[in-house]
Amino acid sequence: MNLLLDAGGVKNGFHSVDMVFQEISLHDDVAIEKAKDFSVKCAGNIRENTAEKAARLFFEKTEMLCCAKISITKRIPVAAGLGGGSSDAAAVIRGLDRLYGTELTKDEMKDIGRAVGSDVCFFLEGGACLAREREFNLTKLRPKARFYVALETPNVALPEKKTAWIYSKYDGLAKKRHYDADRMAYAVEHGDAKDVAALLGNSLEDVVLKAFPECAAAKERMMKKGALGSLVSGAGPTVFGIFDKKISGAYEVVA
Numbered sequence: 001m002n003l004l005l006d007a008g009g010v011k012n013g014f015h016s017v018d019m020v021f022q023e024i025s026l027h028d029d030v031a032i033e034k035a036k037d038f039s040v041k042c043a044g045n046i047r048e049n050t051a052e053k054a055a056r057l058f059f060e061k062t063e064m065l066c067c068a069k070i071s072i073t074k075r076i077p078v079a080a081g082l083g084g085g086s087s088d089a090a091a092v093i094r095g096l097d098r099l100y101g102t103e104l105t106k107d108e109m110k111d112i113g114r115a116v117g118s119d120v121c122f123f124l125e126g127g128a129c130l131a132r133e134r135e136f137n138l139t140k141l142r143p144k145a146r147f148y149v150a151l152e153t154p155n156v157a158l159p160e161k162k163t164a165w166i167y168s169k170y171d172g173l174a175k176k177r178h179y180d181a182d183r184m185a186y187a188v189e190h191g192d193a194k195d196v197a198a199l200l201g202n203s204l205e206d207v208v209l210k211a212f213p214e215c216a217a218a219k220e221r222m223m224k225k226g227a228l229g230s231l232v233s234g235a236g237p238t239v240f241g242i243f244d245k246k247i248s249g250a251y252e253v254v255a
Contacts, residue, residue, distance in 0.1 A: 001082055001149070001233040001240055003196060004184040007170060007203035011133070015167055018181035019131040020141075020188060021122045023254040024149050028074050028084060030091040032099055035069040042072040054089035054116045058096045061112055062104075068096060077153040079162055081234035083119045090123035127255050130185040141185055147193035148250040150222065153238045154214035166235040169207040177203050193244040197229030200242070208236035215239055 001022055008016035030051070040052045051072060059066040070092060076084030093112050097104045104112075106124065113120030121138060122129055128141040159165040170176070179201030187195040202208075209216045215232055218239040222230035227241030243250060 001238075002202060003188070003200060003231075004179050004181055005202045005204060005234065006179045006181055007167070007176070008178075010171075016133045017131070018133070020181055020184045021129045021131060022143075022149075022188070023123075023126050023128065024251040025254060026076055026082070026151070026251045028072055028076050028088055028091075030088055030095060031071045032092065032095040033069045034099065035067050038066045038068055040070045040072070043074060050085035050089040050116055050120070051092045054092045054112060054120070055096060057112045057115050058093055061108070062100070062102050064100065064102075068099070077238060079158055080153045080238040081232065081236045082151075082238050083123065083234070086117050086119035087123045089113065089116045089120045093120075093124065128188050128253070130181060132181075139185075141188050143188050143253065143255050144190055145188050145192050145196045145253075147196065147228075147253060148243045148246050149253065150225065150227070150241045150243060150247060150250045151238055152218040152221065152240075154212060154218050156212045156214050156237050158237070163235040166204055166207050166211075169211070170204055173206065177201065177206065179203065193242055194228055197227075197242045200229045200231040202232050202234075204235055205232045208232045212237050 001024060002019050003022050004020040006018045051070060055068060055070060056066055072088055076082050078084060090113060093109050109124050110121045113124050125138055125140060128143045130139040130141060184199045187199050215237050219230040222239060222241030227243055230239060230241040233240055
């Protein structure tokens with residue numbers, strides 16, 4: 001999830017975005033077996049395009065026949081701003097490397113990840129990271145701040161190509177909010193839960209809250225539960241709250 005997302009101008013067709021990522025203990029299950037053919041199956045008939053693309057690019061890079069059986073059990077909400085598809089793609093790259101003994105370096109895995117999607121590189125790194133100008137330029141953080149995260153994903157009708165749609169609306173805003181990724185990175189490494197909560201920020205949040213009022217209501221519910229701070233994650237619609245104590249259903253951060 002994004003503790004902070006600061007969206008800037010467009011460079012080479014993409015928005016320049018600084019972010020602070022934080023991995024949490026919520027995860028999908030990805031099982032990979034050797035097989036005579038290739039298949040990717042996801043419970044609930046959800047199409048996992050990113051995992052499939054990651055696998056095909058892995059076999060292309062390693063010059064191996066594309067043969068594997070990949071099964072995914074989803075726990076991360078789909079298209080919710082939590083990077084579920086990207087995390088599955090990262091798991092597939094690592095899993096295939098381990099299964100077939102190809103011993104790719106982390107940089108080689110990230111080369112595959114970049115071709116799949118910008119979030120994949122973070123999930124290959126894990127923990128907490130500062131990302132500069134999209135998600136490819138990552139700096140690993142050493143978190144001191146320990147906290148718990150509660151999630152709520154409102155049931156809203158999402159537009160096709162949601163993230164691109166959110167950014168197009170953001171581009172049309174007369175007043176855009178900006179946030180300091182360096183300050184958040186410092187808080188993660190040197191502060192506590194209250195310091196992190198005080199610096200939460202997402203340039204896209206105003207667009208998401210206007211498009212989906214249910215997200216604003218979810219933020220209010222988080223604060224009533226005792227959250228130190230609450231924010232829309234990425235392009236939404238998931239809302240998270242930061243807590244300094246364990247509450248029912250909350251997830252731990254992963255260092």
